[in-house]
Amino acid sequence: MTDSRIQSIHVEQVLEHAARNEEQYIADLKALLRIPSVSGNASGIAECVEFLSDHLRGLGMRVRIFETERNPIILAELEGASPKTILFYGHYDVQPPDPIEDWEYPPFAAEESEGRIYARGAVDDKGNFFCIVKAIQSYVETLGLFPCSVKLILEGEEEMGSESIEEFLPQNLDLLKCDDMVWFDGGIHADGRPEVCLGMKGMAYVELSAKSLVRDLHSGKAPLVDNAAWRLVWALNSLYGPDQRIAIPGFYDDVVEPNASDMALISGSGLTPDDILQDWTIERLRSGYEDLSGAELLRRLYFEPTCTICGISAGYGGPGSKTVIPSSASAKADFRLVPNQDPDDIVAKLKGHLCEQGFGDIEVSVHSTMPASKSDPDADVARKMLDVMRANYGEPVVKPIVEGSGPGCVFEKLGVPYVFARLGPAEDRSHSPNEYTTREAYCKGIATVIQFAAEYSC
Amino acid sequence: MTDSRIQSIHVEQVLEHAARNEEQYIADLKALLRIPSVSGNASGIAECVEFLSDHLRGLGMRVRIFETERNPIILAELEGASPKTILFYGHYDVQPPDPIEDWEYPPFAAEESEGRIYARGAVDDKGNFFCIVKAIQSYVETLGLFPCSVKLILEGEEEMGSESIEEFLPQNLDLLKCDDMVWFDGGIHADGRPEVCLGMKGMAYVELSAKSLVRDLHSGKAPLVDNAAWRLVWALNSLYGPDQRIAIPGFYDDVVEPNASDMALISGSGLTPDDILQDWTIERLRSGYEDLSGAELLRRLYFEPTCTICGISAGYGGPGSKTVIPSSASAKADFRLVPNQDPDDIVAKLKGHLCEQGFGDIEVSVHSTMPASKSDPDADVARKMLDVMRANYGEPVVKPIVEGSGPGCVFEKLGVPYVFARLGPAEDRSHSPNEYTTREAYCKGIATVIQFAAEYSC
Numbered sequence: 001m002t003d004s005r006i007q008s009i010h011v012e013q014v015l016e017h018a019a020r021n022e023e024q025y026i027a028d029l030k031a032l033l034r035i036p037s038v039s040g041n042a043s044g045i046a047e048c049v050e051f052l053s054d055h056l057r058g059l060g061m062r063v064r065i066f067e068t069e070r071n072p073i074i075l076a077e078l079e080g081a082s083p084k085t086i087l088f089y090g091h092y093d094v095q096p097p098d099p100i101e102d103w104e105y106p107p108f109a110a111e112e113s114e115g116r117i118y119a120r121g122a123v124d125d126k127g128n129f130f131c132i133v134k135a136i137q138s139y140v141e142t143l144g145l146f147p148c149s150v151k152l153i154l155e156g157e158e159e160m161g162s163e164s165i166e167e168f169l170p171q172n173l174d175l176l177k178c179d180d181m182v183w184f185d186g187g188i189h190a191d192g193r194p195e196v197c198l199g200m201k202g203m204a205y206v207e208l209s210a211k212s213l214v215r216d217l218h219s220g221k222a223p224l225v226d227n228a229a230w231r232l233v234w235a236l237n238s239l240y241g242p243d244q245r246i247a248i249p250g251f252y253d254d255v256v257e258p259n260a261s262d263m264a265l266i267s268g269s270g271l272t273p274d275d276i277l278q279d280w281t282i283e284r285l286r287s288g289y290e291d292l293s294g295a296e297l298l299r300r301l302y303f304e305p306t307c308t309i310c311g312i313s314a315g316y317g318g319p320g321s322k323t324v325i326p327s328s329a330s331a332k333a334d335f336r337l338v339p340n341q342d343p344d345d346i347v348a349k350l351k352g353h354l355c356e357q358g359f360g361d362i363e364v365s366v367h368s369t370m371p372a373s374k375s376d377p378d379a380d381v382a383r384k385m386l387d388v389m390r391a392n393y394g395e396p397v398v399k400p401i402v403e404g405s406g407p408g409c410v411f412e413k414l415g416v417p418y419v420f421a422r423l424g425p426a427e428d429r430s431h432s433p434n435e436y437t438t439r440e441a442y443c444k445g446i447a448t449v450i451q452f453a454a455e456y457s458c
Numbered sequence: 459m460t461d462s463r464i465q466s467i468h469v470e471q472v473l474e475h476a477a478r479n480e481e482q483y484i485a486d487l488k489a490l491l492r493i494p495s496v497s498g499n500a501s502g503i504a505e506c507v508e509f510l511s512d513h514l515r516g517l518g519m520r521v522r523i524f525e526t527e528r529n530p531i532i533l534a535e536l537e538g539a540s541p542k543t544i545l546f547y548g549h550y551d552v553q554p555p556d557p558i559e560d561w562e563y564p565p566f567a568a569e570e571s572e573g574r575i576y577a578r579g580a581v582d583d584k585g586n587f588f589c590i591v592k593a594i595q596s597y598v599e600t601l602g603l604f605p606c607s608v609k610l611i612l613e614g615e616e617e618m619g620s621e622s623i624e625e626f627l628p629q630n631l632d633l634l635k636c637d638d639m640v641w642f643d644g645g646i647h648a649d650g651r652p653e654v655c656l657g658m659k660g661m662a663y664v665e666l667s668a669k670s671l672v673r674d675l676h677s678g679k680a681p682l683v684d685n686a687a688w689r690l691v692w693a694l695n696s697l698y699g700p701d702q703r704i705a706i707p708g709f710y711d712d713v714v715e716p717n718a719s720d721m722a723l724i725s726g727s728g729l730t731p732d733d734i735l736q737d738w739t740i741e742r743l744r745s746g747y748e749d750l751s752g753a754e755l756l757r758r759l760y761f762e763p764t765c766t767i768c769g770i771s772a773g774y775g776g777p778g779s780k781t782v783i784p785s786s787a788s789a790k791a792d793f794r795l796v797p798n799q800d801p802d803d804i805v806a807k808l809k810g811h812l813c814e815q816g817f818g819d820i821e822v823s824v825h826s827t828m829p830a831s832k833s834d835p836d837a838d839v840a841r842k843m844l845d846v847m848r849a850n851y852g853e854p855v856v857k858p859i860v861e862g863s864g865p866g867c868v869f870e871k872l873g874v875p876y877v878f879a880r881l882g883p884a885e886d887r888s889h890s891p892n893e894y895t896t897r898e899a900y901c902k903g904i905a906t907v908i909q910f911a912a913e914y915s916c
Contacts, residue, residue, distance in 0.1 A: 201678065205779045213740060219792050220659065220861030222764035224734065224755055226744050229767035229789075230698065237695040240688065242816065276682065282671060286684050297682055306680035309687035310782050311773030316790060321663045321825040323792050324768050331687075332774060334677050334781050358700065367779040403678030 071156030090129025187428030529614030548587025645886030
């Protein structure tokens with residue numbers, strides 16, 4: 001079979017096959033969702049790996065399990081019609097279901113009600129990556145093969161930091177050799193529009209700590225001793241002020257402005273400021289931003305690095321008052337970075353700046369770093385994903401760089417274009433109680449992957 | 459009997475009587491310490507009021523109980539030899555004994571071991587004010603009367619804010635009419651030197667709150683929304699910077715510099731920077747203060763107003779990292795004020811400053827305010843207290859203004875000089891587990907009050 005064999009008529013057959021087998025595909029998803037594969041639950045992880053291995057072998061795929069120090073990595077391969085090879089990614093681990101008392105249905109029962117299937121992992125990520133599995137099954141059962149060669153890699157540590165796959169990937173570049181990479185996670189927009197992402201921000205998460213005394217002291221002693229909380233406030237203030245510019249010298253040196261393609265994608269999404277407010281369910285944007293256009297807001301969202309105080313802890317936080325000089329104070333802060341900024345360089349500049357400003361006493365500990373990544377928005381795989389999404393869901397919201405961080409930087413090492421999109425329902429309850437997918441979203445997701453595979457392989 | 463009747467020989471008799479009755483006086487103190495008169499414990503408070511009323515009536519004093527909305531105020535009076543009237547103050551309520559598991563002896567058993575009597579309230583304040591009671595008893599039992607007229611007022615809410623006495627006092631100025639006021643609380647210095655205080659700092663305790671969002675948001679959204687923690691940091695930074703000057707316009711307008719008597723008292727104490735470090739059990743003073751003299755340090759301690767961050771709460775404070783934009787952030791802060799600064803005026807200036815600086819969104823709530831107070835360091839009562847303390851303990855550490863706040867501002871309304879001193883043992887465990895007094899400190903305290911009363915009445 002060659003490229004030319006996958007024609008519209010064949011795709012129609014594959015889609016019809018998927019539609020006819022809806023009940024079976026739903027039953028298979030429910031079986032997967034009933035496995036409590038919380039990242040830290042060894043028996044749930046083992047059961048899930050066994051289930052998926054059997055299932056993928058049943059489709060005729062070559063399945064290998066790579067043991068790691070934590071949870072196994074599954075690699076399933078299938079030779080396809082075209083000479084192109086696509087790498088699909090997914091993760092079979094799920095968030096803990098806590099707070100479990102907030103669930104209307106048990107988190108690992110996959111109960112169905114009014115078209116919704118409730119379970120932890122229904123969207124993040126089982127209900128997404130299983131659309132790929134079922135698309136492969138539909139092709140194999142209808143035409144005997146997939147339109148292109150497939151490598152499907154499934155990890156079990158996405159919800160706990162993806163450490164193993166970060167180690168695995170650079171050691172197995174040949175094994176994962178491909179032309180393009182694709183993954184699905186999360187849900188579509190509230191208005192039914194799809195989202196396609198072509199990059200991810202980087203991250204440097206740090207904790208700044210001040211220590212001024214061996215123990216808290218009565219605040220009457222304030223004239224003669226240093227106060228860790230004041231030290232921390234001053235140090236933080238030196239990083240970022242009301243002018244909303246990060247004041248660390250050289251912080252913006254490596255920032256690259258969006259190119260014409262990026263700006264075209266941003267404008268093309270047509271999002272308005274009201275769309276953003278509605279999508280985030282908030283009442284107002286940053287003060288002073290009221291008159292900015294949707295495109296300008298999105299440019300800042302995707303292409304501006306930030307410094308966020310995520311938390312401050314110092315002294316007494318209980319009810320009423322306590323007259324105390326805190327002996328220690330700390331702040332957690334994340335720097336969201338854009339492509340070309342090096343997280344280690346940013347941390348070094350942060351430390352240098354604090355010393356320079358007289359805050360050498362502030363200890364900087366680094367929780368995690370991750371570089372940003374950005375795929376080519378003009379790549380064939382991106383264009384084809386946009387076409388299919390547009391045809392199935394409407395004009396996509398395209399994010400040249402999604403505001404979160406994720407496995408983009410890991411897979412960037414493969415040196416191929418990547419794209420990720422979302423197949424879950426509009427109300428995305430990832431990480432929240434009562435996570436669910438819908439029959440409709442799941443079936444449409446399978447159809448979308450079927451169509452994308454055909455388009456991609458042409 | 460006239461002034462002239464109280465002569466050295468009489469004082470000697472009174473002192474001898476106290477010494478002979480040591481066991482009985484100790485037994486009486488233990489009985490008092492065994493009553494669990496924690497401010498909020500109604501039955502313990504009632505029992506303590508009954509015990510003290512009976513005890514003071516037994517000395518021939520006229521005792522009146524004034525009911526309040528909370529705990530009763532006891533007023534005991536005795537006509538004395540001289541035409542002068544002294545008002546003694548004390549408080550019969552005690553701090554809760556928590557953490558109770560840290561006590562080596564039960565907190566309300568008054569067990570004695572190696573000369574120490576362990577109990578909550580042993581120093582703060584039962585073991586201090588009972589020295590007055592036993593001095594009165596010694597005079598009455600020896601000479602039939604006290605050297606001057608006495609009014610002893612005992613409140614039961616000192617550990618919970620002294621609200622009732624603040625209401626009581628201005629309505630009963632005639633009842634409390636006196637020439638001078640004296641009270642005792644806490645312990646002497648580690649080196650055995652006594653402490654005499656002639657003023658107290660004032661206080662404005664506020665909470666600053668920032669609110670930027672209806673709920674915490676994922677930090678990826680940082681480019682487009684306000685962060686309450688940053689708003690709070692910037693607002694705090696506008697109040698007080700590394701130059702250690704409070705930046706609120708007009709904050710220092712009403713500050714009065716110490717006069718020559720104040721400075722003489724400070725220098726006279728002869729405290730060195732090392733004495734302060736040792737006394738506070740800390741390793742270093744504020745950076746930059748290393749070369750200041752003891753007198754200059756004390757001038758700053760007593761006469762400089764401060765702004766202390768007592769606590770900051772914002773966002774995530776748990777282990778590890780969470781990428782979140784805090785929707786709210788708050789800081790508790792106290793302004794320790796010096797005489798002539800009006801706490802309400804300071805709060806108004808704080809609010810005006812925040813608005814002026816663009817922080818009108820920061821909510822300021824006032825927890826409490828209390829003006830500073832300062833008694834005349836040249837008053838007869840102060841001079842006599844210093845003389846007696848010097849004779850009994852050594853050169854006193856004199857604080858023209860003690861660094862804490864307290865009932866000084868309440869009794870200042872009487873318009874008479876006041877002085878307070880400390881009769882407890884050197885290791886002052888007020889508010890801490892295993893609070894104790896010693897036989898020696900208690901007996902020496904009684905003798906000191908006996909001698910002071912004689913001196914005062916001359």
